[in-house]
Amino acid sequence: MTEGPSSTASANPASEVDVGLEFAGLWLSSPIVLLSGCVGFGEEYTRVAGFSNAEVGGICLKGTTLEPRLGNEPHRVYEAPAGMLNAIGLQNPGARAVVEQILPALDTTETHFFANISGSTLEEYIDVARIFDDSPVAGVEINISCPNVKAGGASFGNYPDMSAKVVEEVRRVTDKPLITKLSPNQTDIAENARRCIDAGTDALAVINTITGMAVDLESRSPVLGNASGGLSGPAIKPIALLKVAEVHQVAHRHGVPILGQGGIASAQDALEFLVAGATTVGVGTALFYEPLLCPAINEGIRDYLARHGLGSIPEVVGTLDWEQ
Amino acid sequence: MANPYPAPHGTIHVEDTEVLAHEEWPGDQLVLRLYAPETAAAARPGQFAHLACDPLLPMRRPLSIQRVGPEAGWAEFLYKRLGFGTRLLARRQVGETISVMGPIGHPFEVDPEVRYPVLVGGGVGIPPVVFLAEVLKDRPGVEPVAFLGSEVPFPFATQPAGFPVSGVPETATHADARLEDWGVPSRLASGAGLAGAYRGHVPDLAAAYLEPLAPTERRRAALYAVGPEPMLEAVARLGQRLGVPVWLSLEEYMACAVGGCMGCTVRVEEPTGPAMRRVCVDGPVFPGEQVYPGT
Secondary structure, eight states: OOOSHHHHHTOOOGGGOOOOEEETTEEESSSEEEOTTTSTTTTGGGGBTTOOGGGSSEEEEEEEOSSOBOOOOSOOEEEETTEEEEOOOOOBOOHHHIIIIIGGGSOTTTSEEEEEEOOSSHHHHHHHHHHHHTSSOSEEEEETTSEEGGGTTEEGGGSHHHHHHHHHHHHHHOOSOEEEEEOSSSSOHHHHHHHHHHTTOSEEEEOOOEEEEOEETTTTEESSTTSEEEEESGGGHHHHHHHHHHHHHHHGGGTOOEEEOSSOOSHHHHHHHHHHTOSEEEEOHHHHHOTTOHHHHHHHHHHHHHHTTOOSGGGTTTOOOTTO | OOOSSOOOTTOBEEEEEEEEEEEEETTTEEEEEEEOHHHHHHOOTTOEEEEOOOTTOSSOEEEEEEEEETTTTEEEEEEEOOSHHHHHHHTOOTTOEEEEEEEESBOOOOOTTOSEEEEEEEGGGHHHHHHHHHHHTTSTTOOOEEEEEOSSOOSSOEEEOOSOOTTSOTTOOEEEHHHHHHTOOEEEEETTOOTTSEESOHHHHHHHHHTTSOHHHHTTEEEEEESOHHHHHHHHHHHHHHTOOEEEEOOOOOSSSSSSSOOSEEEEEETTEEEEEETTTTOBEEEHHHHSOOO
8 A cells, every 4th residue: 555645635534534443253343342351341421421332332341250259359459661560360249140130231232242251160161151152242252361380380371272262162051252361471462362263263452461560668568459450551552563463464364354452552553453453452550540532542543544545444554564 | 030240320429629728746646637528518428539649659648538518519528648648648838729529428427317317436537427427417316426546646626515415424524626616526536645535446435325325226326436446346246236226447558449349348158148349329327237247
């Protein structure tokens, strides 16, 4: 694609650009997906005057396990340079309570809601996926970064064999679109992506948080109750962009889209992820600072597409020119 | 069963506010007054706001609301310059813009049965107590009393107390001048030997006031406390000992402040068992017996 002054001449009015797109077999009204763990069970941000779930294409609900979990002891969050650490510990009321008590209250006409499923064993992933299969969620996101208790606590997501096994088994019990959320804390994320695609995932979420810690110098102990936590926010954006670009080189050959995420806080950030190969863009930590951010991101994407004479988001996805 | 995470819509406002005043007091304490009309119009005692202290800071900071002028549109905060965020906030000048999310959280609810609300504030826990005193001053048939503690000079004007408070030591001679203006009796405590303050812990003053009350009066008392954890625990134990209901406002590191991230939870003991509750939207005010269960 050639770019230059001529593209301005053929620009479309921004108001005519549709930011809707197809993702994992669903039509999303915007490429923005609100990320799991940042927006509770879908309604919390509607406490903010002027906020609407209709501004985003999808919402990934809080990570859910088979049984209720209380989560970690405080502290659970702590500021880091250009970001934050969190270690919530999957606090949730259990999959059945989510399906029976929470989902019926959500307005599914505004956006798509995705369950985010977690487990300590392969069997738990399967059981949770079954429960959500019989529910109004639009799709299921698999959080494969959980520790596998039968493998000595090693994270499912850090080993391609274990990752693929989870995807394969969950695929067996649901026909809903599957998004597999890949961990950056592994040697070869592209290889893991390939294995998860072979196992039947419909989309990939890239990336989950990067593990880290904070130290309290006075007590010489970890700040977080869980000792380690996940780093998110602008600090991880360059890492996430590279991982998206790496995974895209594998995923696009199979037509598998990427939900790109990691420090996105503006339309420019979102567009960089789209160019690197993401089809949709996740917003999480940035909401904590600016809850009314999403309309501005949609608008900024429209402006960019219009300015470059592009009619839709897919025309910009994966257009990164590695040769320049 | 009901949704375990109900979320009332549109109660938290996001507004670009103007710094109207930013006053420094000894002990690294600052009083910040913002033109924040939406927060000011809706705020109630015990609620807080989430401030973008500096555009370069990745997280906002929760600050409890000390006073509001709903007609004039201002909201006032007291904070200590302690960490990175409050250091940056302390640099903000009159006329600058600060983004505020507010008001947030469950306020103090003073039951209509309560005739003797006892307000206890320590350090940066003083603001909600001041706000509660200002609201209660106009409530007929209610006789609030406030006890304020600090280890650094009090971040407000003090004056000799004009209203009697039965039971408290005679060494506690001074009161918060604002509360005096409102007709709300108050007394001060400090371990640092501040002039006019009782030398000791602020819950001691609450105990000295409550213990001599007749059982009929004590049944109509309740404790409302904000401050450091040892102070909160002492107030909770006092309430348990005397059979007086206790409401505590808690603090925790906070990210979203709207209930989305579950980052600011604290462990509480509810009738159905242990639970992790979010300070931002389930609190910050919790029943004392849930935070410090009786033994």
